[in-house]
Amino acid sequence: MSSTATSLAAGERLEVLFDEIAELCGQRNAIDGRLVQIVAELEREELAGLTGVRSMSALVAWKTGVAPRNAETVVAIARRLEEFPRCTEALREGRLSLDQVGVIAERAAAGSDEHYAELASVATVSQLRTAIKMEPRPDPETRPESGPEVSTTSTGERYTTYRIRLPRLEAAKFDAAVQSHHDALIAEHPADTEEAFPTRVDAFMSLVEAGWDSDVARRPHGQHTTVVVHLDVDKPAAALHLGPILSEDERQYLLCDTTCEVWFERHGQPIGSGRT
Known part of the structure; x- marks a missing residue:
């Protein structure tokens, strides 16, 4: 084939080489497709555990000599074999590459097999990535918002950390009360003293003590x-x-x-x- 191709014109030689590339890539794609099937079977039958490897991708990288990232691609396709039957069939037949199907298996939504099998036949890997990024995503489930709560955490022998969660109206009341006590403590703070300036923690404790005093006045026997x-x-x-x-x-x-x-x-x- 080499001597025949040399005698042809440059354009014809280029076409011959392109045909050979397509044939070799098709063979490689088919081999990768079979490799994906084997990996899927290893995982389905839980045979990888017999080897002692830490993960399926590590097993693929070990036995095939490919880079860890390529091994992850093989495993991703194997795990979604049933979700993308048309894409993986095209891989086994040599019509799609491992990278093309890998992008689909790693990022595409469920139920898009037919769409991407058709698109991948005329799109590059970069174009597939762009198409999948533009794919509409389902709205995340809205979790019910938790209500007011107070939690405490011990931080060492001397301190306890409090976390309080309040609705905005109650939070505004709380902020106003703390600020009022803070302002009062600042007004009472002597100017010619080395005592520490009142902080919001001092204001909070002042608020607590004021609440206690009110409770004692209302219930004389309350301590x-x-x-x-x-x-x-x-x-x-x-x-x-x-x-x-x-x-x-x-x-x-x-x-x-x-x-x-x-x-x-x-x-x-x-x-x-x-x-x-």
């Missing part, structure tokens, strides 16, 4: 902190009803301004009470 301690007269130690064990400093701080309500029980039944 800022309630600690329930169970004491058995036959034992030397007491136990907290709920919550962590208090340190000595915390105990003294909480007891410096508190009331004590004592309930006497026998066999779980109250028999008396008192208040100090």
